[in-house]
Amino acid sequence: MQSSDLELLVTRVMPFGKYKGRLxxxxxxxxxxxxxxxxxxxxxxGRLLAIMQELDHNGLASILNPLRKSPA
Structure with a gap:
């Protein structure tokens, strides 16, 4: 994992499935x-989903909060 992957988690949307369009x-x-x-x-x-699953599983999803863009 690279630090740029964390930024991708808060900008890339799910391209298919039940949650298509969700970050x-x-x-x-x-x-x-x-x-x-x-x-x-x-x-x-797949790589991003695996990283996000690992963060979620270990209770670390909140580390992404500072990377989220604030509403303009």
């Missing part, structure tokens, strides 16, 4: 854990 950082834990059990998709999205 990766805002995906519910049960959805992330489902991927952990069943396999992450290939490529960047």
């Amino acid at each position: 990766i950082a805002d995906l519910p834990g049960h959805y992330l854990h489902w991927f952990a059990r069943n396999g992450f998709p290939p490529g960047e999205i």
Whole structure:
């Protein structure tokens, strides 16, 4: 994981599925854990989902809060 990955978690949206259009950082834990059990998709999205699942599982999702853009 690189520090730039953390920024991607709060800017990249889920491109498919039930939560299509939602920020990766805002995906519910049960959805992330489902991927952990069943396999992450290939490529960047899969890598970001795996990172977010690890953060969520370890109770560290709040470290992303300072990276979120404040509403203008």
